[in-house]
Amino acid sequence: MARTHITAVVNGDETEFLAEDGTSLLNALRDEVGLTGAKEGCGTGDCGSCSVMIDDKVTTSCLVFAPEANGATILTVEGLADSGQLHPLQQCFLEGAALQCGICTPGFLIAAKALLDKNPDPTETEIRYALAGNLCRCTGYDKIIRAVQEAAREMRGQ
């Protein structure tokens, strides 16, 4: 089977990997790059647990062919913390217990980061809209919303 050589900046590092034809970016990240933070909850674009940022846009990586990411800048949950220092979103999810089984958490963190990058002071409705592509079967979402609000406050220095 043909394999494509891909070069991308993943979590700040220039990264090269091979992907077989038809491989999703999600599977390439998990199997070739060894980053298993993004999860496959459905493989059909419905759950958001595979969310990563590609060139600053939140994307369901199960629906992207790996070669499409050639030359792109990719951020996964593993790249959120800054040399051991948790991102405020991570800290607020941790403190607010905005996770239970945690399988959806990487996707929510990425989607929330994408939101706060653009809108540092979102309303609750804006948060719900931004996270509407992410499913969670455990939490009921309330603690996730509170955690995003809290992180936004912190990041605004309030």
Add this chain to the structure above:
Amino acid sequence: MAVGKTPHRVDAFDKVTGAAAYAADCVPDNALHAVVVFTNQPHARLVGVNFEETLDAPGVVAVVTAADVPVNEYGLTLFDQPVFIGLDDTGRSSVPCDVSRWEADHLAVVVAESLIQARKGASLIRSEWEVLSLVSDAVEAQSDEILVHPNSTSNTYHELRIRKGDIAEGLQSADVVIEGTYQLPHQEHAYLQVEAATAWVDEERRVTIETGGQWVHEDQEQIAHALDVAPEEVRVKYAAIGGAFGGKEDMSLQIVMAVTAKKLTNLGITRPVHCNWNREESIVGHHKRHRATVHARLGATADGIITAVEADVLLDAGAYNYTSNKVLGNLHLSVAGAYNVPNARIDSKAIYTHSVPGGAFRGFGGPQGTFVAESQMNKLASELGIDPLEIRRRNALTDLSDGITQAGLPLGVGVHRVLETCAERAPVDAPLIETLPFKSIASLPAATDQLRQGRGYAVGMKNVGFSFGFPEACEADVVFHGDIDAERPTRIELFHSAAEVGQGVHTALIQMVAEAADIDISNVDATYSDTATGGDSGSASASRLTFMAGNSVLGAVEEAEKSWADGARPALGHFRYKPPATEALDPDTGVGQPNFCYGYMAQALDLTVDIGTGHIRVDRVLSIHDVGKAIHPQMLRGQIEGAIAQAHGYALSEQLIVKDGRVLNPRLSQYLIPGIGDVPAKVECLILEGTDPLGPWGARGVSEMPYITYAPAVTAALHDATGVWMNTFPLTPSVVLEHLTAAKN
């Protein structure tokens, strides 16, 4: 003090950094890849099968079949399911295995160098089937014209009866009788981490499985039974678990992957083998919350005192039992509600059909039974014009009640407490919550003239722990470390098998060890969920772990304290906690003590419905729980909020389509679990702390309780808003419109 505080979850750091490794993440570099091949036949006899092309396909290493399973049968409470359908089994199983009774029965496991090669190999299996007639509906199956299991005489394979007082007299003395037939739907667990497992034979020659389940020791026992080896020759350990909700209590990959690892070893291949279902395989391949039909009658006097309860329950067990016999028991008890019932006749049946098996799912029969009981109660209140909380108060169970099984109730009955709190916080005459007008279609303005608001109530109870005489127990081991002359240990190790499915039990256990031994939580380390290191904890189910594991920890710490005082360093403590014994119910009358503990809850729910489109928005839920003691209040609220979101899907949107034995919508784009914009706008949790006489620090379980009352509270609120009762759900817009239109005509 650690209990009652909210330390950070012990698993949170790994979960927010992506470091937490779930079963799908644990793929060793040298792993082979496996695909489980389903028969895709809801009812057919296998007449020929050929694996030659598969075995010749590039990359394929092995094909595992019925011939590789020494004892080709399994089942959590009855051995009624073959591990593989095949023509060449070893003949040592009590279940005929040449007939497929479910589309997801297993035909083979194909092992290859890559997943793509395994899938390709699987597609090359040639199988020939004689298609047999189906009976896919429980009502039809009762005639026994087609038997699902020909070696039993009837599809109706498990029956329970309650005979209490004099039902004829009870109905006769009633001033009003409420009668209804209720259709309860299937529900899919939809945990976001689908089934995955890695298997290998370890250095000690144990067949080892790393997966995510709910009870390592039960997995171990089921595997050992099929492999016909001693349990010690099997090791099961859990990776991080991405949700379970009852859906991982039964076997999915455990046995087939163990058989596969064993076969590979016999072939001289020592590499681990990994399998990861996709979403479609997961939805097709595991059991569901049962669908059921219940016909019920409720008799009462003009002032609302219950005189009689009558019910006929038909539970569609699907093709195999799983835990249907136990779920039936819970449903059976819960149709009577949390009320004093002097006269009762309840007949409940579990029936085999050629359909997806029903099994454990948060609430375990309670949501179905409570929907019936509370719908009947709400109708009674409405019929008699009595405040729905007041009528419940007149009938509520107390410590002095004999209960529907005529054996008394475990002390600490909390029905009145949750009712009174509900009446204080959300009385019937309190105005409905004010919210912005509901826009059922986001891009259009709200159709304010079509919006109706209403409030509904429901009350319930749910057992904590295993019921009906099951030998309930939970083990814990602790090790106290410290110098010989030290007064107190400086570090404690805990070994426990409790499965962390997301509920937070690993954090709660650390808190409870710290509290029991009076040590800081930072000095407690734990090893979890590995049959090689921990004793049998029982399952992460039945809202039992806080109660059971808490008591096991208390005992183990006490044992370690003794040996510490005797000078042992390290000082070991082992304890096996056993709660008061329960009983199977008398087969003719249903008399017996089925449970040792219950949790109690009440909910008040406000909603808005657009009667033009049938869309519903739940505006506010007040969820009141008598939990005994909140060990970790923040996680406890998380359990309540999460249960409500799942129950919201059950009541409003989750519609599994099962036709002729096949699931027709096995995708998350077709089976709609609630998203962040769908869940109730506002959830208020009210936690009441009594103390349970048996619970550790007085705690009871809570994980299932908020689920159970939700659907009947929704239909009551919908009635309040529209004057129409719904005897079925999910209340999708089209179902709501259909009911509203039918009522108008």
